[in-house]
Amino acid sequence: MTTTTTGRSAAAGTTTGTTATSAAAGTTLRGRLTALGRAEVALLARNRTAVFVSLLMPAAMVLAMKSTLKQSVLDGTGLSVAAAALTGGIGIVLIQAVYMNLVSSYVARREDLVLKRLRTGEVTDREILVGTALPSVALALAQTAVIVVAGTAFFGLAAPQRPELLVAGLLLGVVLLAALAAATSAVTRTVQTSQLTTLPLFFISMMGSGLFVPLEIMPDPMASVCELLPVTGVMTLVRTGWLGGAEGSDLLVAALTGLAWTAFAVFAVQRRFRWDPRR
């Protein structure tokens, strides 16, 4: 009992000595994001379900797609089964690792009052959202790299034709999906219900944005509607970046669609994001 007290007082006493040296040290943006990101990495590593879903689901989906998609369906589109499956796989990675993962992270931190506590400190609101997203984004980019390397080495695909487009598409994709995740968290009550609230975008993207069903095999009117879906623009950039093909005007439409959805998502986050628990 008394030992605790003496220990504390001693510690309190030593602090005066260190005050002068460290009082002026401010924090940097990089330092703050690193601190938040590092904590999120530890949390992600301890969340086995999330790791399992992030790592294995894309692989499983790519395999499922490869075995169900018939080459005859793709005749005339210029796509091989492997090309369709692997570029679709990048989209699945973005949806799984960034979007679905982050919705549950944001909701979990909010319900645990972590967001509220963080907001009393020096970090800005934007830094909290970005810092929380960093590990998921890094994981998604690493998985994408694995897919590209595997595609070129084992599945007979060419190296990315226009790497700058691939990178631009990926960057737009992670920003868009992180913003959509933050927006979705606002309408999600608990971590459990995030499995439901993330389903609409998951299915719409799977079916309509070329993740599972290539847009090339859709009837024209349907394809032109699907081009306006949130993830389609990103997918067009990614696919063209890897496989080449699309024209300048198509790419412009794709980029603008992606940017418009990103702007919409960011706007929604600014207006509707919830920092306090939904109780």
Add this chain to the structure above:
Amino acid sequence: MAPATSASSSAPTSVSASGAVIEAAGVRRRYAGGFEAVAGVSFSVARGELFALLGTNGAGKTSTVELLEGLARPDTGTVRVLGHDPFRERAAVRPRIGVMLQEGGFPSELTVTETVRMWAGCTSGARPTGEALELVGLGHRARVRVKQLSGGERRRLDLALALLGRPEVLFLDEPTTGLDAEGRRDTWELVRELRDGGTTVLLTTHYLEEAETLADRLAIMHRGRIVTAGTTAEVTAARPARIRFELPQGVPPARLPLGLRAAAEGHRIEIRTHRLQESLDELLTWARESGVRLLGLDARSASLEEAFLDIAQSASESEKVAA
């Protein structure tokens, strides 16, 4: 005793003309549902002062403190911390204040050390992790996951984070709720050391003893308003002292000396008096002369508790009258 803080005299002193470090003037806060949690609150806290906001649950303490912490902006009125608007000028205020929320959260899967390290990365001039934990007596729990901490240990961790940046101004929202008696005393001692070191402290509590032992000045809130404010002595000055005892069977309350204002409930007697010594003298003399034994005799001066209960009671009574 060496101070636990730096509350540095070298820091820029950007305070208002009045010299107050914390200022609230005519502050109101209404929630989305229309409930007005803060209904016109004004007070100020000078540098190095420890100010306590007291009140029952739902009195508006936390709603008020959140405005000063910059978590929300008041609907009307102004708040200033270190001369700045804590909401709009968050970046200027935050590095110089420490906050302990009434209910703060930490990721449950992180260890105590990882939590402090994360926070340190986001705090200017952060103390070393070990030092911060020793300060609140959590050194031996450094490698434990947050989810395995007891409620009291969690409060200590929260306090460690609030103190991490050696803040000039400290906001403590019910810092000892959930602590055992020993933990409470440890926290009191630490807060006192910080205050002695020059830290300005705004504390909310519903433990009257806590406010009585720690606060230089205090305010009692009720239904969104400050009902009374001042030093403990000032707040209790107008209140009567109290004598309680039980009369033995066969001694009716009517036999008590006439000079005493007594309220009887069966054989239990309560006397309220502004002249405690004289009243006790009268009572004890009477008891000796009439050979009456006073059971469970208890006499005490006016305390904050009396003042507090009185205020809560009279406030709700006047509301009943008005309604």
